[in-house]
Amino acid sequence: MNIKVLGGGCKSCEALLRSAKEAVANKGIDAEIEYITDMEKIMNFGVMSMPALMVDDKTVSAGKVLKAKEVEKFLR
Amino acid sequence: MWEFIQDEILGMKRLSSLIGRLLTAVGIDVNTRIGGSVQFFLYDVIKITVLLCVLIFLISNIQSFFPPERSRKIMGRFHGIGANIVGALLGTVTPFCSCSSIPIFMGFTSAGLPLGVTFSFLISSPMVDLGSLVLLMSIFGLKIAIAYVILGLIIAVIGGTLIEKLHMEDQIADFIRNSNSSVNIEAPDLTVKDRLIYARDQVTSTFKKVFPYILIGVGIGALIHNWIPESWIQTILGSSNPFGVILATIIGVPMYADIFGTIPVAEALLAKGALLGTILSFMMAVTTLSLPSLIMLKKAIKPKLLGTFIAICMVGIIIVGYGFNVFQNLLI
Numbered sequence: 001m002n003i004k005v006l007g008g009g010c011k012s013c014e015a016l017l018r019s020a021k022e023a024v025a026n027k028g029i030d031a032e033i034e035y036i037t038d039m040e041k042i043m044n045f046g047v048m049s050m051p052a053l054m055v056d057d058k059t060v061s062a063g064k065v066l067k068a069k070e071v072e073k074f075l076r
Numbered sequence: 077m078w079e080f081i082q083d084e085i086l087g088m089k090r091l092s093s094l095i096g097r098l099l100t101a102v103g104i105d106v107n108t109r110i111g112g113s114v115q116f117f118l119y120d121v122i123k124i125t126v127l128l129c130v131l132i133f134l135i136s137n138i139q140s141f142f143p144p145e146r147s148r149k150i151m152g153r154f155h156g157i158g159a160n161i162v163g164a165l166l167g168t169v170t171p172f173c174s175c176s177s178i179p180i181f182m183g184f185t186s187a188g189l190p191l192g193v194t195f196s197f198l199i200s201s202p203m204v205d206l207g208s209l210v211l212l213m214s215i216f217g218l219k220i221a222i223a224y225v226i227l228g229l230i231i232a233v234i235g236g237t238l239i240e241k242l243h244m245e246d247q248i249a250d251f252i253r254n255s256n257s258s259v260n261i262e263a264p265d266l267t268v269k270d271r272l273i274y275a276r277d278q279v280t281s282t283f284k285k286v287f288p289y290i291l292i293g294v295g296i297g298a299l300i301h302n303w304i305p306e307s308w309i310q311t312i313l314g315s316s317n318p319f320g321v322i323l324a325t326i327i328g329v330p331m332y333a334d335i336f337g338t339i340p341v342a343e344a345l346l347a348k349g350a351l352l353g354t355i356l357s358f359m360m361a362v363t364t365l366s367l368p369s370l371i372m373l374k375k376a377i378k379p380k381l382l383g384t385f386i387a388i389c390m391v392g393i394i395i396v397g398y399g400f401n402v403f404q405n406l407l408i
């Protein structure tokens with residue numbers, strides 16, 4: 001499973017990254033987490049609201065800081 | 077009726093006298109400088125905190141209807157100056173954190189929205205938001221609040237239109253212009269429950285983020301309120317200084333603060349005889365332009381456009397400031 005956290009490096013983006021890491025640890029699954037701050041790359045994903053979360057290259061959340069519990073729901 | 081709302085609900089006059097009585101009861105004389113500062117500080121912190129929580133909750137509900145994806149679509153339906161006006165209006169209700177300004181800029185540009193419309197949106201978004209409208213009403217009254225919002229929107233519309241007329245499309249960072257991504261993600265449909273949860277989360281996160289600024293802002297306000305001689309403020313920011321507005325704008329631009337933090341400072345300055353326009357210029361300058369946001373924007377646009385953007389905002393803010401100073405008597 002591949003998880004991407006997209007953001008400009010601000011506080012809320014880092015909070016989402018933490019939640020994602022926590023969620024993966026809680027679930028005990030084998031997932032790779034990428035933290036993408038390169039605007040060029042972000043743009044190619046077509047997401048406008050930061051921070052955003054992608055699971056297996058599908059945008060599942062944008063413009064929201066999710067808690068670990070909420071991230072877990074997307075990790076099936 | 078309106079006076080009741082103005083004084084008791086928005087202004088919370090009773091809270092001030094209650095705090096005064098409580099302080100007297102514990103042996104602090106509110107007529108002394110220190111006592112007065114403590115009263116101002118407690119009153120303002122409580123008032124702004126309550127207003128902030130209620131406002132953010134209501135506003136987040138409205139905002140949840142206008143994610144950037146939908147705003148982009150709405151703006152795409154309008155043309156000419158109409159698009160700028162819609163852009164400026166949507167800027168006031170579309171929620172985004174400062175680090176989203178570039179993705180939004182890119183998203184708008186790559187969707188083919190005119191540069192000027194995007195800028196109308198980007199100017200009005202930090203300068204005029206619904207929260208500032210109600211806070212301004214609470215402190216300065218209805219007329220000033222409405223005048224502030226309207227003038228802010230006018231700056232956004234004119235600023236955007238000017239940038240359009242200058243044809244600076246070549247000033248957008250190359251990677252944005254050359255990209256041909258036109259991914260269209262639909263905004264998800266939200267239920268009433270989703271919106272309420274969103275609003276609640278917004279209240280908690282905004283409160284955590286903004287509270288230190290409120291404390292600092294009110295602290296500075298309390299200092300000004302009771303310790304700085306009126307004559308100083310009148311000399312620098314009052315009618316005797318013709319450059320007060322320009323000075324206030326230049327000082328305000330690099331500063332980064334939330335509107336909730338700037339208002340107590342503004343309130344105290346006004347009470348001390350600073351001119352209204354000078355104060356409003358300061359507030360607009362602080363909220364609209366700040367070093368962090370300019371550094372962000374620098375990644376997406378080239379220096380010439382960035383400079384034009386800063387210049388247009390500053391000139392607009394300065395004109396508004398002098399305008400308010402001239403018409404101050406009609407509004408207060």
